[in-house]
Amino acid sequence: xxxxxxxxxxxxxxxxxxxxxxxxxxxxxxxxAQWQDPARGNRIVPVRIRMPAGTGKVPVILFSHGLGGSxxxxxxxxxxxxxxxxxxxxxxxxxxDSSIIANGTFRSAMSAQQLEARxxxxxxxxxxxxxxxxxxxxxxxxxxxxxxxxxGHSFGAQTTLAIAGTHYPQARLQPFDRRxxxxxxxxxQPSIGVPDSVAFSGITMPFFSVTGTRDELPWLNKVTAxxxxxxxxxxxxxGKYLLVLAGANHGIFSGQGRAGFGNTASVTHVHAVVIxxxxxxxxxxxxxxxxxxxxxxxFAATLPAGDSFARK
Numbered sequence: 001x002x003x004x005x006x007x008x009x010x011x012x013x014x015x016x017x018x019x020x021x022x023x024x025x026x027x028x029x030x031x032x033a034q035w036q037d038p039a040r041g042n043r044i045v046p047v048r049i050r051m052p053a054g055t056g057k058v059p060v061i062l063f064s065h066g067l068g069g070s071x072x073x074x075x076x077x078x079x080x081x082x083x084x085x086x087x088x089x090x091x092x093x094x095x096x097d098s099s100i101i102a103n104g105t106f107r108s109a110m111s112a113q114q115l116e117a118r119x120x121x122x123x124x125x126x127x128x129x130x131x132x133x134x135x136x137x138x139x140x141x142x143x144x145x146x147x148x149x150x151x152g153h154s155f156g157a158q159t160t161l162a163i164a165g166t167h168y169p170q171a172r173l174q175p176f177d178r179r180x181x182x183x184x185x186x187x188x189q190p191s192i193g194v195p196d197s198v199a200f201s202g203i204t205m206p207f208f209s210v211t212g213t214r215d216e217l218p219w220l221n222k223v224t225a226x227x228x229x230x231x232x233x234x235x236x237x238x239g240k241y242l243l244v245l246a247g248a249n250h251g252i253f254s255g256q257g258r259a260g261f262g263n264t265a266s267v268t269h270v271h272a273v274v275i276x277x278x279x280x281x282x283x284x285x286x287x288x289x290x291x292x293x294x295x296x297x298x299f300a301a302t303l304p305a306g307d308s309f310a311r312k
Contacts, residue, residue, distance in 0.1 A: 027050065027051070027052060027053060027079065027082045028050075028051035028053045028054070028138075029137035030048065030049065030051075030138075031048070031049045031135045031137055031138035032046070032047065032048050032049070032071070033047055033049070033136070034046050034047075035047055035124070035125070037121075039124070040120065040124075043117075043121075045092070045093075045121050045125060046071055046092040047071075047090065047091060047092070047135075048071040048089070048090040049087065049135055049138045049140070050079070050082045050087065050088040050090075051082070052082050052085050052087065055139075057142055057143075057144040058087050058142055058144060058147075059086050059087070059143075059144055059147035059149060059287065060086065060089060060129070060143045060144070060148055061081055061087070061088045061089070061148075061149035061150070061151055061282065061286075062090075062126075062149070063077070063088060063151050063152060064093065064118060064121075064151070064159040064160060065090070065091070065093070065097065065152065065153065065155075066152075066153045066154030066156050066157075066187075066254060067110060067154060067220075068096070068097070068098055068101050068109075069097060069153070069154075069156070071091075071092050072090075073156065073255060073256060074090060074151065074152075074153060074156075074254070074255040075255055076257070076275075077151070077255040077275065078090065078255070080279060081278070081279065084279050084283065086282060087142070091121055091122065093121055094117075095114050095117055096109040096114045096117075096118065110155070110221075114155075115159065115168060118155070118159040118162075119159060119163055122163055122177065123175075123177055129145060130145060145179065147287075149180065149182050149183065149184070150164065150183045150184075152185065152186065153186040153253050153254050153255065154187045154250065154253075154254070156186075157185035157189070158188070160183050160185045161185055161188055161191075161200075161203070161231060162176070163175055163177050163183065164183045164207055165203045165204065166199055166200055166202065166203060167191065167194060167199050167200075168191055169191075169193050169194050180205065181205060181285060182205055182206040182207070182208075182239075182281070182282070182286060183206070184209075184278055184281060184282075185207070185210070185231070186210045186211075186254075186255070187210070187211055187228055187250055188209050188228055188232075189223045189227055189230075189231070190223070190231065196230050196234035197234055199231075199234065200231050200234040200235045201235075203231075203235045203236070203240075204236060204238070206240070206281070206284075207239065207240050208242075208277075208278065208281045209229070209240075209241065209242045210243045210245075210253060210274060210278070211244055211245075211248075211253070212225065212244060212245045212246070212248025212252065212253070212270075213225050213244060213247060213248065213306075214247055214248060214250075214262050214263065214264065214265075215228050215248060215250050215253070216250060237312040240311065240312050241277075241281065241296070241309070241310070241311045242310045242311075243273070243274070243277055243299075243307075243308075243309050244307065244308045244309075245269075245273060245307050246264075246265060246306030247263065247265035247306070248263060248270050249261070249263040249265075252267060252270050253274075273303070273307065277296070277299055280295055280296040280299070281296060
């Protein structure tokens with residue numbers, strides 16, 4: 001019974017109210033594919049590509065799902081980012097995706113080996129973008145590989161932290177990828193087995209952490225809501241941001257609809273604030289928009305009591 005309840009809870013966090021693939025009127029095509037990495041025995045990496053309308057060059061943002069997730073993760077955030085002129089590519093990671101809910105391997109999937117596999121998925125997709133010109137209706141030649149962002153939720157946030165330069169002593173490879181210029185982590189968490197000052201000292205790129213005062217999963221691990229603020233506080237100053245939303249729980253940041261258990265924040269409010277703050281961040285970092293940078297730096301003044309925004 002314990003395993004059944006945990007599996008159901010995980011499914012609700014990772015996939016509750018997942019919207020169907022759709023192309024909003026203001027956006028371009030949405031394309032899905034299964035890319036194979038020959039360097040890893042033809043490991044399959046499913047991708048969902050969202051392109052903005054138009055024909056010009058655009059930045060690209062990769063999105064990595066949480067434990068037990070799928071290509072549906074981050075849909076709400078991605079649709080907003082695409083409307084703002086970015087391409088978004090969702091990645092699905094075999095071994096820590098939705099298949100672990102059915103086979104009951106969710107705890108073993110929280111491993112250094114799976115983190116390594118995830119970061120290699122990211123490297124592979126970025127390599128593939130340098131040679132692939134088209135995927136279905138999606139014109140990949142429009143993607144500007146000098147303007148790459150990385151984002152993810154939960155285990156995807158750990159993946160994002162790793163790509164950004166976090167030191168994970170458990171992982172065999174150094175996952176940092178210099179091609180990524182800016183990153184957003186939804187529900188980040190501290191490293192294990194190394195002080196925060198060591199773990200996050202290598203993150204020099206612009207980095208935005210998004211969390212809530214109820215952002216925890218006590219049935220899965222001991223990471224508290226306060227722990228999720230630690231990466232920001234340990235990173236070196238310069239282009240670092242932290243948004244903390246009152247009453248927001250872990251599930252609401254998956255970008256898939258309703259929040260699930262334990263959330264006391266308005267879902268509408270959380271979605272609106274996160275979309276606006278992250279949109280400004282990508283505008284500032286991937287588009288060189290100085291006006292957006294100025295608004296982002298004053299973002300704390302737009303928030304109601306209880307929410308907080310810090311920068312350094």
